[in-house]
Amino acid sequence: MTSGLRKAHKYSWLLLIILIPLIMVFALKDVPLLSNNEALTTFESSKGNIIKTAENDLLKVSVRSNSIEVILKRTIKNASSIIYNSDSKGNKNHIIGQISTVGIYTFNIETPPKSIVLYDNLKGELITKLDF
Amino acid sequence: MGLNYQFVLWNKHKKMYDKIIVLSMLLYLILFAVVTLVFNSETSIETLILRAFGSLAIVLLHIILVIGPLSRLNTNFLPILYNRRHLGVSMFITALIHGGFALIQFHALGNTNVFYSLFTSNLDYNSFTNFPFQVLGFFALLILFAMASTSHDFFLKNLSPTVWKRLHMLVYLAYALIIGHVFLGAFQQETSPFTIGFLSVGFIVVGSLHLISSFREAKIDKSIIDKDAQGWLKVCTIDEIDDDRAKIFTVQNERIAVFKYDGKLSAVHNVCKHQGGPLGEGKIIDGCITCPWHGYQYLPHNGQSPPPFTEKVATYELKLLENIIYINPKAFEEGTEVEPTQIQKT
Numbered sequence: 001m002t003s004g005l006r007k008a009h010k011y012s013w014l015l016l017i018i019l020i021p022l023i024m025v026f027a028l029k030d031v032p033l034l035s036n037n038e039a040l041t042t043f044e045s046s047k048g049n050i051i052k053t054a055e056n057d058l059l060k061v062s063v064r065s066n067s068i069e070v071i072l073k074r075t076i077k078n079a080s081s082i083i084y085n086s087d088s089k090g091n092k093n094h095i096i097g098q099i100s101t102v103g104i105y106t107f108n109i110e111t112p113p114k115s116i117v118l119y120d121n122l123k124g125e126l127i128t129k130l131d132f
Numbered sequence: 133m134g135l136n137y138q139f140v141l142w143n144k145h146k147k148m149y150d151k152i153i154v155l156s157m158l159l160y161l162i163l164f165a166v167v168t169l170v171f172n173s174e175t176s177i178e179t180l181i182l183r184a185f186g187s188l189a190i191v192l193l194h195i196i197l198v199i200g201p202l203s204r205l206n207t208n209f210l211p212i213l214y215n216r217r218h219l220g221v222s223m224f225i226t227a228l229i230h231g232g233f234a235l236i237q238f239h240a241l242g243n244t245n246v247f248y249s250l251f252t253s254n255l256d257y258n259s260f261t262n263f264p265f266q267v268l269g270f271f272a273l274l275i276l277f278a279m280a281s282t283s284h285d286f287f288l289k290n291l292s293p294t295v296w297k298r299l300h301m302l303v304y305l306a307y308a309l310i311i312g313h314v315f316l317g318a319f320q321q322e323t324s325p326f327t328i329g330f331l332s333v334g335f336i337v338v339g340s341l342h343l344i345s346s347f348r349e350a351k352i353d354k355s356i357i358d359k360d361a362q363g364w365l366k367v368c369t370i371d372e373i374d375d376d377r378a379k380i381f382t383v384q385n386e387r388i389a390v391f392k393y394d395g396k397l398s399a400v401h402n403v404c405k406h407q408g409g410p411l412g413e414g415k416i417i418d419g420c421i422t423c424p425w426h427g428y429q430y431l432p433h434n435g436q437s438p439p440p441f442t443e444k445v446a447t448y449e450l451k452l453l454e455n456i457i458y459i460n461p462k463a464f465e466e467g468t469e470v471e472p473t474q475i476q477k478t
Contacts, residue, residue: 001408003353003385005297010346012304017339020311024332026260027315077241080321098321100174121321122238124254124262 051112054130061130063112068096070105078120078127085113090129092117149215153222160188178237183318185230187327190314192223193307194334201345207413210424217283224280231273234266265317272309275302288407297408311335353382364451364458370397370475371455378421380412383461387412388448390457391421391432396472398432399448399459406443434469452476 001009050062060071070083081099084092096116097107118127164184168175175183199216202209239249254264279300282288288296311331319328358366365383367390373379378389380402387402389412400421402412409425416422420429420438430437435445444467449460452473464470 001297001410002294002403003387005294005408006346006349006353008298008301009342010350012301013339013342013346016304016308017343020308020335020339023308023312024315024335027312027319028328029261082321100176122254122266122317124256124264 052132054132056128056130058128059118059130061116061132063109063132065112066108066110068107068109068113068116070097070099070107072099072102072105075102076127078123078125080120080122081127082119082121083107084117084119085109086115086117086129088115088131090115090117090126092119145211146215146218150218153219157188157192157222157226160191161185164188178233181233182230182237185226185233186314186318189223189227189230190310190331190334192219192226193303193310194338196220196223197303197307197338198341201341204345204349205341207424210413213425214427221280221283224276227273227276231269234269238266261316261320263312263316265313265320268309268316269313272306272313275306275309279303279306285406293405293408307338352380353385355382357381357383360458364460367457367459369455370452370457373397373457376416378412378414380410381459383459386463388459389421390450390459391416392475393419393432395475396432397450397452397457397475398470398472399450400430400432400435401446401448401463401466403445404428405445411445433472434467436467 050064053060053062055061058073058076060073062069083096083099085094085096086092096109096113097105099105099118113132115129115131117129119125120127161184164187165180168180168183196216196219199209199212199219203213235246235250239246239253244252250266250270251264254262254266256262256264279302282291282296282299291299314331360366365381367381368379370392373390373392376391376393378391380387380389382388387410388399389402389410390397390399391412393416400411402410404411404423404425406423406426406428409423409428411421411423411430414422414424416432417429419431421432422429428437428443429441430443430445433447435447437443446463446466447468447470448463449470450473451458451460452475457473
C-alpha cells in the first residue's frame with residue numbers, strides 16, 4: 001500500500017472505533033436484556049379468575065390478575081407483531097409479549113393493562129388496538 | 133496474473149478454496165436451521181431464511197475484515213488474502229438473499245412500490261432507537277453491490293488501482309451501517325446476550341487487529357535511516373537479507389524493497405501495481421519479483437513486468453561498501469533499467 005492508503009486505513013478505523021461502540025450503546029440502552037426476552041416467549045398455563053376481556057376480529061384477550069391470555073384468530077402478514085401495554089390513546093408503554101402464528105398465548109403481567117396494542121416494529125405501524 | 137480478462141480467473145488453488153467456502157456456507161445454513169428448529173420451533177420459514185442468511189453474511193464480513201490485518205501481522209495468512217475476492221462476492225450474494233427476501237417479505241406484498249415502502253413505512257428518522265434500520269441495511273447492500281460488481285481485474289485496471297482501492301475501502305462504511313442495521317433492528321426484539329455478545333466481540337477483534345497493524349505500519353514509516361555525506365541512505369548489511377528475498381525500508385514516506393538474488397542486489401518501489409501488495413514480502417521466482425498477494429511479477433533490475441505484461445514500478449540505485457548496503461533515495465522513472473549491484477564473494 002502507498003503511505004496515503006495506509007493513513008486512510010488508520011484514520012478510518014480510528015473513526016470506527018469511536019463510532020461503532022456509540023451506535024451499540026445507544027441502540028441497546030433502552031432494551032431490557034434477557035428479562036424481557038423471556039417475556040417475549042413465555043407460554044404459561046393460566047391461573048386465577050378472568051378480570052376483564054376484550055375482542056375484535058383479530059384478537060380475543062382475557063386478563064387475569066397476573067397473566068394475560070391472547071388468542072390470535074387469523075394469520076397476520078406482519079413479520080413482527082408485538083403486544084404492548086398502552087394508554088387509552090394507543091401510545092406504547094412496555095412489551096407484554098410477541099405473537100406469530102394463529103394460537104393461544106399467555107404472558108405474565110405485573111398489573112392488568114387498561115389497553116393493549118399489537119404493533120409491527122419493522123414497519124413501525126399499529127396492527128390493532130384493544131381497550132378493556 | 134493474466135493477460136486476457138476472464139469472467140472468473142480460477143486455478144487449482146482457487147477452485148479448492150471456493151469449494152471450502154461453498155461447503156462451509158452450506159454447513160452453516162444447515163446447522164442454523166437445525167438449531168433454530170430445535171430450540172425455537174415456532175419460528176416461521178420466512179424468519180428462518182432471513183436470519184440464517186443475514187447472520188451468515190455478518191460472519192463472512194467479519195472473516196473478510198480480519199484477513200487484511202492478519203496478513204500484515206503474519207505472512208501465513210497470505211494465501212487467504214490471495215483468495216479474499218471470491219469470499220467477498222460470496223458474502224454479497226448471501227447478503228443479497230437476506231436483503232432481497234426482506235424486501236419481498238416486508239415491502240413487496242402491499243400495493244405500494246417496494247422502495248417507496250422501504251423508505252416510508254417507518255418515518256421515525258429523527259429517533260435513534262426507532263430509526264428505520266432497514267434503510268441502513270439497504271445502503272450497506274448497495275455498497276456491497278458496488279464492490280462485488282467491480283471486483284474483477286477489468287475494473288481494477290480501468291478505474292486505476294488507487295480509485296479501486298478507495299472504492300473498496302467503503303466496506304468499512306458498510307460494516308458500520310450493518311452494525312447499526314442489526315443493533316437498531318434485530319437486537320431491539322431478539323435481545324439474546326449471545327448474539328449481542330458475538331457481534332460486540334467480533335467488533336473488538338476486527339477493530340483491534342486493524343489498529344494494531346496500522347500502528348505497526350506507522351512505526352515502520354517513522355523509522356530513521358542514517359545518511360552518508362552524499363545523501364545515500366545506509367539501510368542494512370548484506371547478511372540481513374536472505375537469498376531471493378528482500379528487506380523493506382521507508383524512504384520519504386514510501387517503502388522500498390531491496391532484493392538479494394543470484395549474487396546481486398536490486399531495489400524497487402515496494403507497492404505492486406495490481407492492488408498495492410507489498411512486493412518486498414514476496415520472493416524471487418523464476419528470476420522475477422513475485423507479489424505475495426496475487427502473484428504479479430516484475431524483473432528486479434528494471435521494475436518491469438516480463439512481456440507481454442506492461443506493469444512497471446520505480447527502481448532505485450544501490451551501492452555496496454564493506455558489506456553495507458546504501459540506497460539513493462531519489463527514485464528513477466518506473467521501469468528504468470538499473471545495473472544490479474554485484475555482491476563480491478569473500
